[in-house]
Amino acid sequence: MIHQPVLLQAILDFLKKNEISPLNIVDGTFGRGGHSQALLKEYPNSRVLGFDRDPESVEYGLEHFNQEISTQRMQLIKANFMDIKNISKAGFALFQNQAPDFVLLDLGVSSPQLDVSDRGFSFYHTGPLDMRMDLEQNLTAAMIVNEWSEKELSDLFYNLGEIKFPNKVVRAICHRRKDRPIETTTELSDIIVHSDGWRKKGKHPATQYFLALRLKVNNELENIENSLKGLVEILSPNGLLMVITFHSVEDRIVKHLFKSFKDMGKILTKKVIQAERLEIKDNPRARSAKLRIFQRGEDLCEE
Numbered sequence: 335m336i337h338q339p340v341l342l343q344a345i346l347d348f349l350k351k352n353e354i355s356p357l358n359i360v361d362g363t364f365g366r367g368g369h370s371q372a373l374l375k376e377y378p379n380s381r382v383l384g385f386d387r388d389p390e391s392v393e394y395g396l397e398h399f400n401q402e403i404s405t406q407r408m409q410l411i412k413a414n415f416m417d418i419k420n421i422s423k424a425g426f427a428l429f430q431n432q433a434p435d436f437v438l439l440d441l442g443v444s445s446p447q448l449d450v451s452d453r454g455f456s457f458y459h460t461g462p463l464d465m466r467m468d469l470e471q472n473l474t475a476a477m478i479v480n481e482w483s484e485k486e487l488s489d490l491f492y493n494l495g496e497i498k499f500p501n502k503v504v505r506a507i508c509h510r511r512k513d514r515p516i517e518t519t520t521e522l523s524d525i526i527v528h529s530d531g532w533r534k535k536g537k538h539p540a541t542q543y544f545l546a547l548r549l550k551v552n553n554e555l556e557n558i559e560n561s562l563k564g565l566v567e568i569l570s571p572n573g574l575l576m577v578i579t580f581h582s583v584e585d586r587i588v589k590h591l592f593k594s595f596k597d598m599g600k601i602l603t604k605k606v607i608q609a610e611r612l613e614i615k616d617n618p619r620a621r622s623a624k625l626r627i628f629q630r631g632e633d634l635c636e637e
């Protein structure tokens with residue numbers, strides 16, 4: 335499936351309404367480069383420094399954005415956005431050592447990551463229980479499912495999956511793995527379906543279990559918690575940090591962190607921005623997307 339950049343029009347409308355034309359853009363979650371490409375087109379003087387922790391996203395970008403790269407309008411780096419602040423200390427050559435005036439994070443996984451069965455993110459495709467965004471890291475979903483204790487699994491599904499009563503599923507997992515390890519996505523989702531059944535129409539019973547595993551495998555919540563402050567600090571005065579989330583757990587973190595940054599600037603989205611009906615019809619993934627925007631103040635002193 336092609337990755338459609340979520341809330342793209344909302345972002346462009348926001349920038350236009352506020353008469354902001356970004357010049358030095360950091361895309362911390364490059365993916366398929368959908369947002370980056372549209373921003374480069376809309377702002378002909380801009381350039382994009384794109385980061386992704388998934389080497390396949392970076393490879394895709396290097397292949398498909400050849401022209402932008404050769405004309406020095408784009409540079410791609412395989413890195414976690416958690417490390418951007420550190421990387422920025424050496425100065426961004428692409429920006430001629432100027433600070434970025436726009437940082438975008440579009441969190442979670444991209445449609446291609448979900449659709450390639452080998453990556454193990456989806457219960458709709460049989461693949462290894464992997465779920466790593468960064469293929470160089472060690473921990474996989476299979477290791478959690480097969481090696482964690484019953485209590486650890488229950489806590490994980492309760493806290494990150496927001497599943498009130500995960501015990502039946504956890505018991506079924508622990509019972510089943512005594513015979514042989516659970517190795518594939520569909521083996522796991524079958525166990526969940528058999529022990530939990532379909533409770534909510536239209537929502538696969540494995541959804542929240544897979545989400546919890548993915549968040550843990552990739553340390554996604556910790557990455558957000560440990561990054562946002564640094565990303566505001568690298569912005570130029572009045573620069574913008576935009577964050578798109580897809581789940582209540584991560585949105586809550588962004589909301590609270592933005593509030594705690596009150597000495598560094600201001601929140602520009604008193605009301606969170608969500609997709610219009612038309613976008614959701616076209617791209618159901620946009621249904622749960624929430625965009626929050628923070629603007630760095632004029633006189634932030636860096637430590």
Ligand SMILES: C[S@@+](CC[C@H](N)C(=O)[O-])C[C@H]1O[C@@H](n2cnc3c(N)ncnc32)[C@H](O)[C@@H]1O
Pocket residue numbers: 337338339340362363364365366367368369370385386387388391413414415416440441442443444445467557
């Ligand atoms: C929702 S997709 C982004 C899609 C992109 N905006 C587009 O329009 O094509 C999220 C991407 O961010 C990457 N990602 C997630 N967490 C990351 C992190 N902590 N550091 C760097 N990249 C990350 C994923 O590998 C994935 O490719």
